[in-house]
Amino acid sequence: MKFVRVVAMNVFCLIIAASCNGQQADSTLLKQAIPYAAGITPAAIRSKLEVIAGPQMEGRETATRGQQKAADYIVRQFREAGLQPGANGQWEQFYEMYADTLLAGIIRVRDKNYYFGQDFITDLYDSQAETIDADHIQYVGYGLHSGRFNDYAGLDVKGKVVLVREGVPGGVPREWGNSYNKLAAAREAGVKALLVISPHAKNYSLLSKERIRRTGIYMPGEKSTAPNMYFITPAMAADLLGKPYDDSLFDNRNKNLRIPVHVRVPIHIQLDKKSNVYRPSNILGYLAGTDKKEEVVFVTAHYDHLGISDGQLYPGADDDGSGTSAVIEIATAFAKAKAAGHGPRRSMVFMLFSGEEKGLLGSGYYISHPVYPLSNSVADLNIDMIGRIDPAHERDTNYIYIIGDNKLSSELRPLNEMANGLTRFKLDYKYNDPNDPEDFYRRSDHYKFAQRGIPVIFYFNGTHADYHQPGDTVDKINFSLLARRAQLVYYTAWLIANRDDRLSVDRDER
Ligand SMILES: [Zn+2]
Numbered sequence: 001m002k003f004v005r006v007v008a009m010n011v012f013c014l015i016i017a018a019s020c021n022g023q024q025a026d027s028t029l030l031k032q033a034i035p036y037a038a039g040i041t042p043a044a045i046r047s048k049l050e051v052i053a054g055p056q057m058e059g060r061e062t063a064t065r066g067q068q069k070a071a072d073y074i075v076r077q078f079r080e081a082g083l084q085p086g087a088n089g090q091w092e093q094f095y096e097m098y099a100d101t102l103l104a105g106i107i108r109v110r111d112k113n114y115y116f117g118q119d120f121i122t123d124l125y126d127s128q129a130e131t132i133d134a135d136h137i138q139y140v141g142y143g144l145h146s147g148r149f150n151d152y153a154g155l156d157v158k159g160k161v162v163l164v165r166e167g168v169p170g171g172v173p174r175e176w177g178n179s180y181n182k183l184a185a186a187r188e189a190g191v192k193a194l195l196v197i198s199p200h201a202k203n204y205s206l207l208s209k210e211r212i213r214r215t216g217i218y219m220p221g222e223k224s225t226a227p228n229m230y231f232i233t234p235a236m237a238a239d240l241l242g243k244p245y246d247d248s249l250f251d252n253r254n255k256n257l258r259i260p261v262h263v264r265v266p267i268h269i270q271l272d273k274k275s276n277v278y279r280p281s282n283i284l285g286y287l288a289g290t291d292k293k294e295e296v297v298f299v300t301a302h303y304d305h306l307g308i309s310d311g312q313l314y315p316g317a318d319d320d321g322s323g324t325s326a327v328i329e330i331a332t333a334f335a336k337a338k339a340a341g342h343g344p345r346r347s348m349v350f351m352l353f354s355g356e357e358k359g360l361l362g363s364g365y366y367i368s369h370p371v372y373p374l375s376n377s378v379a380d381l382n383i384d385m386i387g388r389i390d391p392a393h394e395r396d397t398n399y400i401y402i403i404g405d406n407k408l409s410s411e412l413r414p415l416n417e418m419a420n421g422l423t424r425f426k427l428d429y430k431y432n433d434p435n436d437p438e439d440f441y442r443r444s445d446h447y448k449f450a451q452r453g454i455p456v457i458f459y460f461n462g463t464h465a466d467y468h469q470p471g472d473t474v475d476k477i478n479f480s481l482l483a484r485r486a487q488l489v490y491y492t493a494w495l496i497a498n499r500d501d502r503l504s505v506d507r508d509e510r
């Protein structure tokens with residue numbers, strides 16, 4: 001009976017459309033997925049999210065105790081779900097990050113000391129530790145070298161300490177005077193250290209001492225060859241030049257400063273800092289496929305958030321506790337299906353990134369240190385914020401933004417739309433527009449996969465008033481929406497993992 005029906009259907013399909021076979025096979029696959037989707041419930045997701053966005057996780061900032069606690073919790077959930085450790089036998093893929101703290105920051109001129117955070121400041125991240133002893137300072141006005149304009153023309157400042165003022169003279173484009181351009185001009189001229197007279201510098205003593213003495217965490221990158229840039233107060237600058245300070249000293253109309261000014265004076269600069277090493281992680285849970293085991297389908301979210309700042313907890317319930325909880329439940333559903341004899345044909349990797357809020361660092365690390373060959377990585381379905389409603393959908397809340405689905409594979413949108421036949425959302429493609437100013441396509445972890453030519457879908461509810469605020473709390477989550485959105489991701493992942501043909505890559509919009 002069954003056999004006859006299939007034959008009849010195939011004959012029918014041959015007559016009406018060439019693609020009918022595939023669609024028929026896909027809809028059969030989807031039906032097999034339904035019993036296990038029933039476990040992706042509002043209550044199950046709530047129980048995870050209440051822990052992940054709870055106060056004991058301290059806002060899950062990357063490279064903090066809260067992030068490690070969240071990692072431990074997620075690993076327990078993956079293990080209980082029946083997944084295998086997915087990072088070469090480990091649950092976590094660790095990567096190194098750094099944060100620098102100031103040890104010493106002092107400039108001494110004519111036996112007078114000037115202090116970091118009071119008389120001058122420098123960006124600890126951009127600046128290298130250095131000790132400089134020189135016997136003179138060269139003042140070169142604005143320190144510009146753009147177009148035909150060159151304050152360094154005819155001057156030998158190689159290896160010297162140079163003093164410049166902020167901004168640009170009248171009639172010159174303002175952007176010539178930004179820090180980046182001044183630093184580039186100084187580097188080109190071979191300057192050893194650049195002192196910039198900043199009218200704002202007198203406010204440095206008001207800044208948080210704690211904040212300015214440490215960098216944020218960062219990944220080791222290429223070390224800059226630019227000289228350090230020290231922003232100093234106008235009063236300190238007047239001292240260096242041996243002039244009495246008043247507001248008009250650096251006024252444009254003051255003709256007393258004949259440029260260049262060469263001041264013979266011993267100057268000692270000491271900047272010392274220490275790098276602290278941190279080891280945050282991405283968490284990988286693995287479910288082996290059956291006959292297409294080598295091919296891997298990723299379902300991802302990020303588990304880090306903003307931590308605690310100025311005594312305020314940023315719980316990140318929507319961002320991205322919602323995605324983290326959803327990935328755990330989707331993984332659980334796939335593992336249950338496998339235990340019941342419906343394991344995925346392709347392997348599944350459920351991955352939770354850290355470092356997202358710091359600039360997609362965890363996913364960036366993964367993609368440059370992949371555990372599974374990128375050539376066998378079939379797709380990444382990434383979830384970042386699916387538990388809330390944005391202002392544009394307050395009347396019709398039955399929606400989800402779909403981003404990136406049509407950029408690399410023409411087959412992905414039809415599959416996601418077929419999966420949505422079971423969840424019945426209005427799929428909003430607004431942010432898929434390459435000209436959209438928000439540029440969400442490039443703003444979460446999936447983009448690292450897309451850049452490598454791996455098809456992606458980014459599932460997203462849009463932003464709202466609590467985005468990146470302490471008010472992103474669990475009580476504002478719409479759990480029935482969240483669970484159904486998670487089911488959509490689950491069904492789409494099921495189709496990608498179980499179809500005969502691997503998802504094609506036939507487009508290239510990165
Ligand atoms: Zn965020």
